[in-house]
Amino acid sequence: MKPDGIWGNIFRYGPRKEPLAEVLQNIPVFQDLSPKELRILEGVVHLRTYQPGETVFAETEPGAGMYVIRYGRVDVVLKHQSENELVLAELEEGDFFGEMALLGDGSRSATAVAREKSELIGFFHPDLLEILELHPVMGAKITLGLAKTLADRLRFTNMQVRDVWEIRGPNEAVIG
Amino acid sequence: MCGKSEVPMKQLLGDIPTRFIAITILLALLVLAFLTVRILLVPVVAASFVAYLFEPGVVSLQRRGVQRGPAFLLLLTTSVTAIVVLLGLTSSWLKFESIERISTEDIAVRLDSQSGELENWLNKRVPLAQSIDLSKRLAARAGHFAETFFEQLPSLMTAFAVNLLLVPFIAYFMVRDGRRLRRRIVSMVPNRYFEMTLIVWHRIDQQIGGYLRGRLIECMLVGVTQVVVMGITSLFVPQPQILLISVVCGITNLVPYVGPLMGAGFGGLLYLGAQGVPMAAVYGLIVATLIAHLIDNIAIAPVVLSQNVGLHPLTVALTLVIGGELLGILGLLIAVPVASSMKVIAQEVYANYQLQNRPS
Numbered sequence: 001m002k003p004d005g006i007w008g009n010i011f012r013y014g015p016r017k018e019p020l021a022e023v024l025q026n027i028p029v030f031q032d033l034s035p036k037e038l039r040i041l042e043g044v045v046h047l048r049t050y051q052p053g054e055t056v057f058a059e060t061e062p063g064a065g066m067y068v069i070r071y072g073r074v075d076v077v078l079k080h081q082s083e084n085e086l087v088l089a090e091l092e093e094g095d096f097f098g099e100m101a102l103l104g105d106g107s108r109s110a111t112a113v114a115r116e117k118s119e120l121i122g123f124f125h126p127d128l129l130e131i132l133e134l135h136p137v138m139g140a141k142i143t144l145g146l147a148k149t150l151a152d153r154l155r156f157t158n159m160q161v162r163d164v165w166e167i168r169g170p171n172e173a174v175i176g
Numbered sequence: 177m178c179g180k181s182e183v184p185m186k187q188l189l190g191d192i193p194t195r196f197i198a199i200t201i202l203l204a205l206l207v208l209a210f211l212t213v214r215i216l217l218v219p220v221v222a223a224s225f226v227a228y229l230f231e232p233g234v235v236s237l238q239r240r241g242v243q244r245g246p247a248f249l250l251l252l253t254t255s256v257t258a259i260v261v262l263l264g265l266t267s268s269w270l271k272f273e274s275i276e277r278i279s280t281e282d283i284a285v286r287l288d289s290q291s292g293e294l295e296n297w298l299n300k301r302v303p304l305a306q307s308i309d310l311s312k313r314l315a316a317r318a319g320h321f322a323e324t325f326f327e328q329l330p331s332l333m334t335a336f337a338v339n340l341l342l343v344p345f346i347a348y349f350m351v352r353d354g355r356r357l358r359r360r361i362v363s364m365v366p367n368r369y370f371e372m373t374l375i376v377w378h379r380i381d382q383q384i385g386g387y388l389r390g391r392l393i394e395c396m397l398v399g400v401t402q403v404v405v406m407g408i409t410s411l412f413v414p415q416p417q418i419l420l421i422s423v424v425c426g427i428t429n430l431v432p433y434v435g436p437l438m439g440a441g442f443g444g445l446l447y448l449g450a451q452g453v454p455m456a457a458v459y460g461l462i463v464a465t466l467i468a469h470l471i472d473n474i475a476i477a478p479v480v481l482s483q484n485v486g487l488h489p490l491t492v493a494l495t496l497v498i499g500g501e502l503l504g505i506l507g508l509l510i511a512v513p514v515a516s517s518m519k520v521i522a523q524e525v526y527a528n529y530q531l532q533n534r535p536s
Contacts, residue, residue: 046359048367057371062528064371124371126378130355134238 020045023070023121027096028152029145037138044131046122050074050114063101063108065124069093072118076110090115102128102146199364217503219339221510223346227354228388234351245352252344263419322445376524380517388513391430394480398472399426402439405464405471413460416453417446425465429472431508432492436472440465487515 021038024030030041047070050056056067056074067074069091076089076097088110091097097112102125132139230251237247358377365373402422406415425439440462447458487495492512499511 046363046370048370050367054367056367062372062375062524064375122370124374126374129378133235136239 020047020070020121023068023094026094027068028149029066029096029099029142032141032145033138037135037141040131040135040138041123044123044127046124046127048120048122050118050120052114052116054114056112056114056120057098057108059109059111060107063098063106065102065122065127066096066099067112068096068121068123070119070121072120073115074118074120075113075115077113078110099146099149101125199366218335218506219342219346221506222339222343223350225388225392226343226347227350228385229392230347230351231385232389243352244355245348248348248351252348318445322449325445326449372524372528376521379520379524383516383520384513387516390480394472394476395426395429397476397480398429398468399423401471401476402426402464402468405467406461409460409464413456414453415457415460415464416450417443421446421461425468431505432496432512434496434508436465436469487512487519491515 020042021035024038024041024045025033030038033041048067050072057063059078071093073093074091074095074097075087076091078084078086078088089097098108100106101108102123104125128139128142131142227248230248233251234244234247237250238244242250362370362373362377399422402425403418406418406422409415410418421439421443424442425436428435428438428442431438443461443465444458447453447461492515495511495515496508499507499509499514501507503510
């Protein structure tokens with residue numbers, strides 16, 4: 001949402017920033033949190049700014065957690081900067097990515113690159129552990145939200161596999 | 177951001193951002209300044225030990241809604257009160273005023289006579305040992321060491337008293353603001369290295385925290401064991417200053433392998449130099465320390481030190497030599513945690529390298 005008109009130019013200099021709690025509340029992982037818990041979460045997350053073209057994380061690198069886009073746009077790509085580069089998703093304000101790394105060790109399965117100047121909210125594995133240690137109920141809500149999100153993703157992937165199965169037949173679906 | 181001026185620097189340094197180099201240089205300068213002002217090292221290291229020790233208690237209180245600062249103060253006050261009450265109850269048994277005067281000449285004379293007897297016994301059985309002249313060398317060295325030690329004792333005691341006030345003060349701020357400070361430092365790391373820094377910091381914190389808490393609890397239990405064993409020994413031979421020697425034994429136990437020797441050495445020198453303390457007290461102390469060390473190895477350490485840093489004994493030995501050479505006793509105390517942190521960093525960098533170079 002860019003400001004328009006003379007007043008917009010006078011009173012608003014940068015991109016419009018949603019309050020942190022508001023952005024976080026709309027993320028399925030955090031949607032069960034109370035306003036008080038969201039305020040605690042605000043103090044735990046990390047704000048990072050990325051320039052256009054800057055890599056947020058790279059494929060095969062060890063991952064530490066998830067990112068939520070506060071403003072800006074991020075592309076999730078496979079084989080970044082190679083001939084076979086494939087854009088998997090174009091994400092914008094309010095979208096989130098990298099949540100699988102929240103669960104612990106593992107490498108990133110794709111590369112995330114900022115398409116324009118973006119501010120991301122980072123929530124990482126050590127942060128989740130800290131919340132579980134200090135606020136167990138809140139930690140349980142986040143973990144449950146994370147499990148639901150991953151289950152949704154898995155269900156969606158299963159549906160896609162079934163579609164391919166039905167179109168191509170079992171052998172081609174497995175090989176392809 | 178300032179594209180034109182960054183181009184030649186980028187050509188020179190490849191992919192490494194200038195901000196990262198600036199932060200590295202700044203950190204190196206800070207470490208250098210810190211090493212130069214050694215007077216700060218002891219209280220800061222001791223305070224970090226205290227902060228790590230109290231962390232589980234602070235977290236437990238924090239879960240009940242108490243802020244970190246007040247939680248630490250509450251735990252500290254409770255611990256100090258408990259120690260004072262315990263000392264008050266056992267003061268007569270622990271024999272505080274048993275040693276009235278310590279003389280370094282006495283140490284040399286008594287060591288000379290004792291090592292002389294030992295040398296005669298050895299010469300009778302191993303004639304070759306006659307050329308070594310053990311007793312004179314040992315007496316001279318021990319005498320010199322004791323002289324230096326007891327000369328420095330008043331200043332050591334003053335420094336100890338100052339640290340006794342300074343350490344809780346620094347520890348309070350470490351507990352209260354530590355997490356905030358860590359977030360501030362991590363926020364300064366460039367995007368490229370941010371996640372890795374976060375993971376490495378977390379692993380180091382977990383590993384060092386577990387190790388230090390384990391060692392500190394082990395040392396406290398060793399100190400208590402030493403008190404009990406020396407108390408039992410005192411039924412047969414005189415054992416003055418049980419509390420002082422046990423505290424020193426507990427603290428020196430933080431140094432792997434040589435710690436118990438250092439504690440016993442301190443007690444031995446104290447007894448040798450004290451007037452009116454028979455030689456049997458020294459032998460009693462040696463036996464008591466051996467028994468406490470055995471109990472530690474058999475019963476305490478295996479239970480308490482479940483969180484091992486996973487360093488090879490040779491690495492620990494070499495690390496101790498380097499730590500001792502660089503920073504003396506303090507170096508011996510922090511050598512293993514520092515080496516363990518370096519190991520975690522190396523492991524993470526190597527794992528990162530392997531993942532990035534894995535055939536897809």
